[in-house]
Each structure stands twice: as C-alpha cells, then as structure tokens.
Amino acid sequence: MQRTFIGFIELLITSVIWGITYTVLKIALEYVNSFDVAFLRFFVASIFFIPIIFIKKEKYTFKEIFTLIILGATGVFLYQTLFIMGESGVSAGVSSFIVSTEPIFIYALSLAMHDEKLGIFPISGIALSTIGLIVLIQPSDIGTGKLFYVALIIFAAISWAIYTIAGKNILTKHDSLHVTSISSILGTLFLFPFAGFSSLNSLIHGSTSFIISILFLGVGATFLGYILWFDGLKFVKPSIAGVTLYITPFITVFSATIMIGEPLTSLLLLGGVLIIMGIAISNIGGIKG
Numbered sequence: 001m002q003r004t005f006i007g008f009i010e011l012l013i014t015s016v017i018w019g020i021t022y023t024v025l026k027i028a029l030e031y032v033n034s035f036d037v038a039f040l041r042f043f044v045a046s047i048f049f050i051p052i053i054f055i056k057k058e059k060y061t062f063k064e065i066f067t068l069i070i071l072g073a074t075g076v077f078l079y080q081t082l083f084i085m086g087e088s089g090v091s092a093g094v095s096s097f098i099v100s101t102e103p104i105f106i107y108a109l110s111l112a113m114h115d116e117k118l119g120i121f122p123i124s125g126i127a128l129s130t131i132g133l134i135v136l137i138q139p140s141d142i143g144t145g146k147l148f149y150v151a152l153i154i155f156a157a158i159s160w161a162i163y164t165i166a167g168k169n170i171l172t173k174h175d176s177l178h179v180t181s182i183s184s185i186l187g188t189l190f191l192f193p194f195a196g197f198s199s200l201n202s203l204i205h206g207s208t209s210f211i212i213s214i215l216f217l218g219v220g221a222t223f224l225g226y227i228l229w230f231d232g233l234k235f236v237k238p239s240i241a242g243v244t245l246y247i248t249p250f251i252t253v254f255s256a257t258i259m260i261g262e263p264l265t266s267l268l269l270l271g272g273v274l275i276i277m278g279i280a281i282s283n284i285g286g287i288k289g
Helices: 002-028 034-055 062-087 092-099 102-112 120-136 146-166 168-173 176-195 197-204 208-233 238-259 266-284
Strands: none
Touching (some): 002 062, 002 208, 002 238, 034 176, 092 120, 092 146, 102 266, 168 176, 176 208
C-alpha cells in the first residue's frame, strides 16, 4: 500500500512537471525558434538517456529497429516540432488543452485498424471534447491566423497517437525506459539537421533564463519526467495513472498566468473543462491515453 502511494505521488509530480513544461516552452521560444528548442531539449535529455541503453541491455530484431526509427520520427521529431511551432502562435494554456485530446486520435486510429469498437462512451466523450475545442477556438480567432497554429497542435496530437500505436507491441516485449531512451536519441538525430551547431552555440552563450528553461525541459520534463512516470506505473494501475494527467493542462494555465502573465479567462477554463470531461468519459469506454 505504501509503495502504491509513493508511485501515485511520482505520477502526480510528473503531471505537475509536464504542466509547467508548456509554460517553460513559451519562455524558451522567446530566444530561439521551434526546431532549436526541440533539438536542445532532447540533446540535453539524451546525455542522460545514453547511459540507460548500456545499463539496461536489450536486443532488438530488424523489424523492431525499424519501429524504433518510427517512434523517434513521430514521438520526438514530428510531435515536438509541430507542437512547439503551434504553441508559438497560441497561449500555453490553449495548446496544453488541445494536445490533451491525444487519446481521441489514438481511439480513431485504433478504430481504423479494427483494434477498437464503436461505443457510446467514447463517442459521447469525443463530442464533448469537440465542443470544448470549439469554445477554445472562438470564431473571432479564425481570421487572425490562430487556426493555423491550432491545426499544428492537432497534427502533433495525431503524431503522438501514431507513436503510441506503433510502440504498443515493442513496449510489451522490451523495457519501456530503454525504448524511450533509444527513440529519444534517434529523434534528437532527426532534429539536428534542422537546428545544427548554431543551436548549441545559443545554449552555451545564452542568457541565464534561456539556459534554465532548456535544462528544465531536458532534465526535468524529459529525463526525470519519464523516470518518475515509468517508476510510478510499476505500482499504480494505468487507469489511475491516466487520471493524474487530467491536472496537467490546468497546471499549465495557472503556471502561465503566474510565470508569463497569460490571461486566465472564463472561456479558456470552460473549454478546457469540457475537453477534460470528454476525455474522462471516453476513458470509461476504454480509450487509453
């Protein structure tokens, strides 16, 4: 019982860290572009992930190596670049709520692959989350170009859905932290041509605020976040673990208000609550984030 409680606390801390992450991304974007932020985040994280692939030794088939490449491309390269580019045009709170719709896209792809069946709870949850998304994206925002950035974040969520489904089998056969380490390192390599050595130079000669934000993203949100998450999952049911993620976008909203002065509006909270409620109802029917 005590270990289960500690595991739950680990998951809760991770959700809080990931909530603050969206705000810190905004701070980092004040200094460099989206590709640089994504690369530097995973470059720093990879420094810590590399020892894991030697400590936790795993052997992969050629087919599994191809899967790892897909994971690096979708879960790191595409997800990070699309999301960070999207967040550059909308608030941290809005981007956090939108990307939390990932389980919906996982469900949709699973339906297409005949791994899921239509159900009243998932459909009802998706409808409610869609209403919440419409509340967040007000008609007046469409003409301002905000819709383009929202679309990027939605595509980021789709990329994560592909990553989740593609990694389903390999994660059941291999250590999850080892798989995450390799896919993160591969994703970093994919990002390098778009960032290059100039991004490393910006980190070395950057301001204190920028350096702290990258270190938080790389060490705290990525490396430590995954360590705490996977350790917590050993002792807590996935369904309970998923519940802790519901607080993440709300942590983002309040941290963005405090740290960077983003406005806390009633429509933002209403749209966010509807999205999270939709995801929660969908989970009753079996959607897993």
